[in-house]
Amino acid sequence: MKLIADLTRALCVLGLVVASLAGCVQTKTTPGYARAGDHILIGLGGIVRNAGGTTDLKPGDLTITLTDAGSTAYTLEPRFIFKSYLDYGAYMNSFTLEGSGPGVGLNGMVPYDGSWVVVAPLTLPGQYDMPLPLAVGPASIAVSSTKLTNTADSLEGDLTDIPIEIIAGTSAQDTDFTRQFVGYENTTENFVIAPDDLTGITEVGGAYLVIDYNDDTFFENGVEPLVVPVDHNPYVQLQYNVASNGNGTGSIYVTLSNPAGFKTLATADPNSSFLSDLTVRLVYFSTGTPTQAKANFSLNTSASYYMDANGSEISGLTPVLTHVEDI
Numbered sequence: 001m002k003l004i005a006d007l008t009r010a011l012c013v014l015g016l017v018v019a020s021l022a023g024c025v026q027t028k029t030t031p032g033y034a035r036a037g038d039h040i041l042i043g044l045g046g047i048v049r050n051a052g053g054t055t056d057l058k059p060g061d062l063t064i065t066l067t068d069a070g071s072t073a074y075t076l077e078p079r080f081i082f083k084s085y086l087d088y089g090a091y092m093n094s095f096t097l098e099g100s101g102p103g104v105g106l107n108g109m110v111p112y113d114g115s116w117v118v119v120a121p122l123t124l125p126g127q128y129d130m131p132l133p134l135a136v137g138p139a140s141i142a143v144s145s146t147k148l149t150n151t152a153d154s155l156e157g158d159l160t161d162i163p164i165e166i167i168a169g170t171s172a173q174d175t176d177f178t179r180q181f182v183g184y185e186n187t188t189e190n191f192v193i194a195p196d197d198l199t200g201i202t203e204v205g206g207a208y209l210v211i212d213y214n215d216d217t218f219f220e221n222g223v224e225p226l227v228v229p230v231d232h233n234p235y236v237q238l239q240y241n242v243a244s245n246g247n248g249t250g251s252i253y254v255t256l257s258n259p260a261g262f263k264t265l266a267t268a269d270p271n272s273s274f275l276s277d278l279t280v281r282l283v284y285f286s287t288g289t290p291t292q293a294k295a296n297f298s299l300n301t302s303a304s305y306y307m308d309a310n311g312s313e314i315s316g317l318t319p320v321l322t323h324v325e326d327i
Contacts, residue, residue, distance in 0.1 A: 020128045020324045022104060023067070023092065024088055024115035024156035029141065036129030037171035039079070039178055040142065040183050042162060044148060046113040046229060047083060048265070053276020054147050055083050055192045055239050056327045057116050064120050068166060069137030077125035078118045082184035085114035097270055100101040100148045106302050110265065110274070112233050118143070119181050120175070128178075131170040139166050145171035151244040151315040168214050180285035188290055191297060192230065193254075195306060201230060202264055204278060205309040206237075208259030209319055211282060214249050218296045225297075227254050234275045235260060235293075238280065251300070254289040261309055279304070282321070297321065 019130050026043030042064075047053060064076040069301040082221075084093055093111050096103060101109040124130040141162040152158040193209060211227070219225065237257045244250040260271035262278050284293060299321035305313045 014222045015148070018327075023047070023115055024153070025050065025151065025159055026162065027157040029162060032163075033167050034122060034163045035167055035169045035171045036122050037128075037173070038132045039174075040121055040164065042120065042143060042158070043155075044116040044118060044143060044155075045108055045144075045151065046115055048110045048113045048253055048274055048276055049108055050149050051116055051147055052153060053144075053231065053274065054094045054116075054151070055194070055279055055281070056186060056324050057145075057147060058327075061117060061147050064118070065142045065144075066122070066132075066134070066139055066164070067142070068135040068139045070135035072135065074100040074127065074132050074134070076120040079121055079178075080119040080181035080185055082117055082181065082186070084113050084117055084271055086112075088112065088232075088234060091154065106156060107153055108265070110150065111270070112231075114232060116148075119178070121178075123173075128173040132311060134166045134250070135273050136166055136168050139164050156165070168231075181255075184326065187288060188323075189284050189293070190303075191282040191284075191293075191321050191323050192279055192327065193282060193299065193321050195317050198275055198278075200315075201317065202274065203309065204262040204275065204314065205307045205311065206255070206262070206318070207278060207306045207319060209254040209256070209280070211252040211254065212249070212250070212298050212300050213253050213296050214298075215296050216244065216248050216250060218288050218292065220282070220285045220287055223245070223285040224240075225282055228237050228281050228283065229256075229277060230281050231277060233277050235271055235273050236277050254280065257265060281326065290323055 023046035025045040030041040059078040062078040064078055065073050066076055067073045096109040096111045121128055122132050143159045150159040191194055224242045229236045229238055237256050240252055240254040242252050258273045262275050263272045304319050306317045308314055
């Protein structure tokens with residue numbers, strides 16, 4: 001048990017981006033010491049565990065406040081936000097499936113969960129050459145969002161009080177460091193398809209979806225769109241087929257299933273997926289605008305449905321196609 005505790009603590013504390021992979025709130029910023037003007041990373045917790053499977057977390061969803069050693073509070077800009085995931089064979093997944101988490105102070109850990117990570121500059125918002133006048137010494141960062149649950153277990157960080165040490169001096173923006181994060185963020189070239197309302201639903205067997213498009217010249221270099229799960233749960237079974245009608249229009253047929261079901265976090269067994277895994281992402285490749293994309297794609301609602309474990313359609317549960325711009 002001590003080995004498990006030590007390894008779990010290491011996953012949640014390491015001063016590297018991998019600390020954010022574990023599905024728990026980061027215990028310290030990365031790096032744990034910073035100068036005014038630096039950019040820091042904060043692991044916000046599990047995508048499923050702390051964010052309920054939220055498909056997209058945007059800057060407007062977060063409020064980040066740093067209180068320095070002189071008790072002065074500053075608002076930090078959430079400049080980059082992205083997801084990160086552990087390898088399927090990582091210790092944290094094994095510990096979670098074996099039920100070791102509660103014994104070492106981590107409750108409600110979700111197998112194969114990833115984490116949301118935010119990169120925040122210690123500068124005036126949007127002015128990366130203007131370091132904040134931070135007092136040297138221990139400081140605290142608070143992150144608030146209606147999309148995040150602060151679990152704050154004994155072996156992880158607390159979103160209301162994430163420590164960082166401010167050291168003397170200031171730093172100029174390191175563009176070689178910051179530009180890498182642009183590539184980690186989600187593009188706006190995608191839709192999500194999700195249930196309209198899961199209130200009262202405890203188990204779903206899968207889904208059958210039909211997505212129509214009306215102009216294949218919208219696809220850059222003829223690259224067809226693809227449909228993928230929003231998260232990395234390996235028990236999600238998804239197949240899709242892009243079928244052209246030969247006149248520029250076509251349909252994408254999607255089957256989503258798990259023989260063990262899509263269930264709530266409370267009722268899921270080791271082979272289940274979660275209700276949040278019912279959300280899938282339609283990714284397209286185009287130089288067109290989101291408005292053009294919305295005009296090109298539509299969900300065939302009369303042919304699309306969710307099913308129970310026996311394959312029967314679930315009445316009253318409807319899939320909805322939403323462009324990420326509107327989330």
